[in-house]
Amino acid sequence: MSTETVSNVDQALTSGNDIIGSIIQILWLGFFVAYMFYGQRIQIKFMLKEIESSLFKLQLIRDRGRSLAISTIKEIGKTNNDLEVRIDRILEHLYIPPVELDPAGIIKRLEHIVDVRDFRLKDEVKLMVPQANETQVNNLANMLEAALALNQIYKLVRHFYLSGKKTSSFYIILQLQMILPDIMKESEAYASALTAFKSGQPIGDGIGALVAAKLMNGRENQEVAQDIVMSEVPIEGRLAYVLKAKGPGGNVGKPGEAIRQILEEKEGKIARMIIIDAAQKLEGEKPGEVIEGTGVAIGGPGVDKFKVEEVATKYKVPLDVILIKEGVGDVVSAMRKEISDSVDDVVNRINRIIRETTKEGDSVIIAGIGNTMGIAQ
């Protein structure tokens, strides 16, 4: 571009009388007017495009998850009998929580519904793969649950996307776009979980069960509640009742019921209760970081948490928790090294708490909470 051309362009842009300058001014004015009236619509179009691509990814994840569940069941069951129809039916399975208008007795009703749902899922697996052992049934039930969650997430996002598109509602689309990064992270975590469930690898959520397994190693154990095993372990001159879900199949059991039964059996003569569980880390915190606290750290619908709180209050048993920090993606994917490395730190903390807060000859309960997939006892 020569000096002359540059000066021409400069002149065109600055001079109000010049034709090019006028055209540019009109274009700018037109742009402002269009933006004033159609700005939000343009923004909506861009947002919808962004959601559309995430929805496409969610659909791919959901379809891949479904295929993985089908292929794994086919592999183990060596059957093709209406498998796809049955799995599609399971993936559409709906869980309706109990009515909250009358909260009295809601925990019992909730527990009943959750139990029925769990049994139903396991029964479906047994019907599809009759020769599967307990570990395989539990792992496949976990797999189907992850595939079901992916289907639900996809359908919910699609619902809000289509509603937003149909109504051109900026606020529906905005809300969806705001939570979309978290939804995508959660979906990828479920996708990763399916891979871990297929191979029966321990997942991040199982860190509590891993700690309990380390303490129980080499000791006799007995089933004290549904899918919960207990060993009596001497620690620092005290007797510890160590609990975990029954492995190595994917299982969380009913730790609340087990703790309630032990406390009732011992008539509350328990000096301390220590619960070990995974906790969601905040941004900036490191995975595998160990912290201590007070209360009951048991996830899920709240039934087990309620039972432990109730019985601990009844007998005034002090409650300690040891939490291992994990990201959303780490909880259901194969256990990260940083998380499994935290076991020794947790065991040291258990020993310290017992030493400092109880006397020799006392009894304590140590409960390792979480999915025990890939972890025996």
Place this chain on the structure above:
Amino acid sequence: MKEPSAAAKHISYFFVGIVFVLIALSFISLYQAVETYNKYKTADFINMVFSIGAIILSAYLLIQMRKQPMSLGFEQTKVYTVLRCSNCDYKNIREFQNGDYVLKKAELCPKCNNQTFISTIYREATEEEKK
């Protein structure tokens, strides 16, 4: 369960189309710049720089699109199994095998001939996760 996904796929075809149009325009512009130089022996540097820049940028975009398939989270990460001896300090780390689980009894210890067991199963975090 089977639903068409054309709408979401359309975005990427549209994008690829734009990149190809950009490449075509850049080549035309570059050709004109070369023609001008051949005719008048004066090089239109700005035109040439913009054209070459647009070609490089388009090629980069196309390479990136080929290079990065959509990550869905199903990618297999390497999982390791740690074996320990119940008697001595023997420790062996190998890749995870189907059927492995923590506290499973494994082969005899090569050091003291005692029973080994699986003490941990873990995966190394990806570089993306470590960030």
